[in-house]
Each structure stands twice: as structure tokens, then as C-alpha cells.
Amino acid sequence: MARRALILVEGTRSNGPLYVQAAQRLGLHPITLSADPARYDYLAAEGTEAIRVDTDNLDALIRECARLRATYDIAGITSATESFYATASKLCPHFDLPGPNPASIERCCDKFTQRQLLAEGGVPIPAYCVAANATEVESSAAEIGLPVILKPAVGSGSSGVRLCRSVEELAEHTAYLLGGKYIWRSSPRILVEEFAQGPNYGAELMGSEVIGTAAIDWGGPPHFVCRECTYPALLTDDEHRRIIDASLSCLRALDLGWGPTNIEFKWTKLGPVVIEVNPRLAGTPTPQLVQLAYGVDLITEHIKLVIGEEWDLRRSHSHTAVARNLIPDRDGILDWIDGDSRAAAVPGVAEVKFYVEPKTPILRNGNYRDKIGHVMASSPTLAQTEAVIQRAVDLIDWSITPFATLREREQYAAPYFPD
Structure with missing residues (x-):
């Protein structure tokens, strides 16, 4: 009997390893198709199969999957990265596999386009x-009025996003x-957006079910x-209901509801604004936070849907995870x-991870790549979890020698290619 395989189109340094590990736990053979498999260190670390292919070429991907089907039973095809999720969904119909509507993913x-559809659907x-x-x-x-947010019309991870106050x-x-430092995957289009003010929240959905809500601290502007990030967010019953209602309105407006969806909100004087x-x-x-807080493994459950x-x-418990x-x-x-x-040894700490090693150049660009590590913890209460996190973070330290000159900094800088 042919071995069951999960095809992953490209990867990410964040969720990529989790998809590979979850697939293996489900008895699947993960195969990553990538234009440059060497970008993903975890593929070698996990000892998983990776194949070089032009992932911007749908026909090339179809041919590669057809070739693999001669050896494997392809159980499912998906992607852990937004920029290739629509591509993966286009492959699914060619091989009679479940998947989301590619047109809905691309519009979103x-x-x-997303904002046009949300506005038409009456979503704030x-x-x-x-x-x-x-x-x-x-x-x-000038039409909207300063301050405004500038962001690329296509992109993720807060890349290229900035609050402009003047x-x-x-x-x-x-x-x-527009000057060449930010590399666009498509024709440059900038979204100019009103700066909605208020606390930040997030919602994680699978299908049409809201699994959890989070309180998010985005740090200080302009980036x-x-x-x-804290699960669950401390919300009143009415606030929670309004976020659920707004989340489901988003799904209807965007024709989503197959698989995972992540929604970001601001709670303004008018309530939740998407x-x-x-x-x-x-x-x-x-x-990981959703699993710590509720016992729901979103990545494993997503793969189950894909195959x-x-x-x-179903939730197995209710904790606070930070x-x-x-x-x-x-x-x-x-x-x-x-x-x-030392931080990992603190009771209640679930994970401590560094993303960098000594002698790494540190260049902050105001996006997710500024992070050099994280600490996660969970416990039955928010106060206890926050105390655990602080105790662990206080045990971590680092030293950075500033660049001596602007020229020294620029020698390490490179154009930013969004994932």
C-alpha cells in the first residue's frame, strides 16, 4: 500500500515545523514543495522530504504532484503560509482533495478587495x-484625516505597516x-486607512466556530x-458575543468558513471594528497558546480537515495562556x-525559544521579524500566568553592540522580501 503523504506548498519559520510534526503524528509523510527548500532549517532538522519546484507556477506544481502520486497516496495538500495558501487550494481540485474556495482566499x-466586501456586508x-x-x-x-495607517494591500506579519501622524x-x-527597499510580490498598491483607536483583540476560527479570543499588545507606534498575546481575552459576555457576531459576519461577507480564519479587531467607542x-x-x-488555553490543537485539526x-x-480544559x-x-x-x-525551569512555563544566535546582526524593521524569541506560560488564572511570565522573562538577558556607523548598519541591510 502506498504511503499517505501530505503536500505542503512552501513553509514558514513559525508554523512550518508544527505542520510537519503534526502530520507525522497523524501517520502522514510530509513533503514540502519549495522554490528554495534551504530557506527552512526545520526541514533538515526534522529529516523530512523537500522538493525544489517553482511554486509560483501552478502548472509546475500540478506536474510535481502528479509525479508524486505515482509513488504516494496524496492524502491532502495545503500551505502554512498566506502567500501560498490560495495556490495550495487551487491544487486540491486537480487531485479530488478537500480544500477552501481559491477565489475566496485570493479575495481575502x-x-x-477584502475591505470592499466587508463594507458591502455591513461589517464595521x-x-x-x-x-x-x-x-x-x-x-x-487628506481625505481620511491624519493620523493614518499605511500598509501594503497584500502582505502579512505587519510588514510595511506604519502609523503616520504627520x-x-x-x-x-x-x-x-515605493522606493525599492520593500519588495512587492505584485504591483505596488498601498492601503491608506483610518487609525482606529482602542484595545486590540483577535479571534481564531475553524470552520464557522470561534475557538478562542485573545487580547493583543501591539507595543508602541508607529510600528x-x-x-x-493572552488567551482568553477578558471580555464581558456582551463583548464576547459581539466579537463572535462580527467574526461570523466576516465569514459571510468573504465567503469563508472552510478551515482556519484569524481575525484582528480594535474595540472602539463603537464596539468591535475589524x-x-x-x-x-x-x-x-x-x-500553541490556543492548545495551552483550551486543549484544541488547531494545526492537527486543520490537517484532519485537509485529508x-x-x-x-471540543475544549478539554480552560486555562489562561500568555x-x-x-x-x-x-x-x-x-x-x-x-x-x-533558567526561564524554562520556572513552574508553569510551557516554552522558551530563541530565534537568534550570538553574532547575529539585529536590524529592526517594525514587523514580526523584530522578535528574537518568546516565552509561553499557562495556569488556571490570569494573575498566576502573568506572574510566571514575568519571573521567566526576568531570567533572560542579552547584549547588543550598536553599529558604529550608518554604513556598518547598511552593510547588513537587505531588501525585505515578505513571506
Whole structure:
């Protein structure tokens, strides 16, 4: 009997290893198709199969999957990264496999189209415009009124996202986005968006069920780098109901509801306002936090859906889970980082992970790549979990030697290619 395989189109450094490990636990043989498999260190570490193929070429992917089908029983095809999730969903019909509607995924991944559909569906969203050049950015910002958020119309991980509070900041960030430092996967289009103010929340859905809600600390502006995430969010029954209602309205407006969805909210004076809908799982540490808080393994249950098996979204417990991301306060060369073993030994700590090693250049760009590690903990109460997190983080330290000159910094800088 042919071995059952799960095809993963590209990967990510956050959820990628979790998908590989979950597939193996389910008795599947994970195979990653990638334009550059060497990008993903975890593939070699896990000893899993990876095949080089042009993942921007759907026909090439179809041919590769057809070739693999001669050796394996392809049980499912998916992707752990947003930019290839629609591509993976287009492959599924060719091999009679379950998957989301590719058109719905593509519409949702275009933030301008997404906002149009949400507005048509009556979902509360910030005021917005789309711009293709500096003149249009300036006029859109004048129409909405400063401060505004500038963000690429396609992208993830807060890449290229900035709060602009003045005309000077607006011009500066527009020049960054359009001046060659930010590499676009498609024609440049900038979303100019009203700055909705209030606490930040997130919702994780599988199918049409809200699995959990989170309180999110995005740190200080002008950039948006997640500093802490807490499951569940402390909400009143009415607030929780309104977030669930808004989440389900998003699914209807965007024709989603197959598989995972991640939704970001601001709680404004008008209630929950939708900032973004992601037709995929949020990245690390969200899946781990959901499992710590509720006992639901979102990645395993997603794979079950992908391979046509029945999932189980029942909660096995109710704890409070918190992740604190480690964010450097300066650019430079990392001299040393330590304390992970001491922090991991604190009772209640679930995971301590560093993403960098000594002698790594640290260059902060105001997106998810600024994080150099995280600490996760869980316990029956929020107060206890926060105390555990703080105790663990206090045991971690690092040293960064600042760059001596701007030229030294620039020698390590490179154009940013969004995942």
C-alpha cells in the first residue's frame, strides 16, 4: 500500500515545523514543495522530504504532484503560509482533495478587495482608500484625516505597516514602500486607512466556530510588533458575543468558513471594528497558546480537515495562556543571549525559544521579524500566568553592540522580501 503523504506548498519559520510534526503524528509523510527548500532549517532538522519546484507556477506544481502520486497516496495538500495558501487550494481540485474556495482566499488576501466586501456586508471597518503612488497616498490621507495607517494591500506579519501622524511621516513611509527597499510580490498598491483607536483583540476560527479570543499588545507606534498575546481575552459576555457576531459576519461577507480564519479587531467607542481578516491560522505562538488555553490543537485539526477526516474542536480544559515576545531595543550585533534554561525551569512555563544566535546582526524593521524569541506560560488564572511570565522573562538577558556607523548598519541591510 502506498504511503499517505501530505503536500505542503512552501513553509514558514513559525508554523512550518508544527505542520510537519503534526502530520507525522497523524501517520502522514510530509513533503514540502519549495522554490528554495534551504530557506527552512526545520526541514533538515526534522529529516523530512523537500522538493525544489517553482511554486509560483501552478502548472509546475500540478506536474510535481502528479509525479508524486505515482509513488504516494496524496492524502491532502495545503500551505502554512498566506502567500501560498490560495495556490495550495487551487491544487486540491486537480487531485479530488478537500480544500477552501481559491477565489475566496485570493479575495481575502487582497486587503483592498477584502475591505470592499466587508463594507458591502455591513461589517464595521476603518475608513480606507487605496493608492498606487505618492500623490494618491497624500490625497487619500487628506481625505481620511491624519493620523493614518499605511500598509501594503497584500502582505502579512505587519510588514510595511506604519502609523503616520504627520505629513512628513507619511512621505517618509511612502518613499520606503515605493522606493525599492520593500519588495512587492505584485504591483505596488498601498492601503491608506483610518487609525482606529482602542484595545486590540483577535479571534481564531475553524470552520464557522470561534475557538478562542485573545487580547493583543501591539507595543508602541508607529510600528506594530506583537509584544504579548493572552488567551482568553477578558471580555464581558456582551463583548464576547459581539466579537463572535462580527467574526461570523466576516465569514459571510468573504465567503469563508472552510478551515482556519484569524481575525484582528480594535474595540472602539463603537464596539468591535475589524482591522484584518486572515484566511489562515495565525503564526506562532497563537496555535500553541490556543492548545495551552483550551486543549484544541488547531494545526492537527486543520490537517484532519485537509485529508478528509473528522476533526474534534471540543475544549478539554480552560486555562489562561500568555506569550511574551522578546523584542530588542536597538540595532547592532548580538553579543550573547542566555537564560533560556533558567526561564524554562520556572513552574508553569510551557516554552522558551530563541530565534537568534550570538553574532547575529539585529536590524529592526517594525514587523514580526523584530522578535528574537518568546516565552509561553499557562495556569488556571490570569494573575498566576502573568506572574510566571514575568519571573521567566526576568531570567533572560542579552547584549547588543550598536553599529558604529550608518554604513556598518547598511552593510547588513537587505531588501525585505515578505513571506
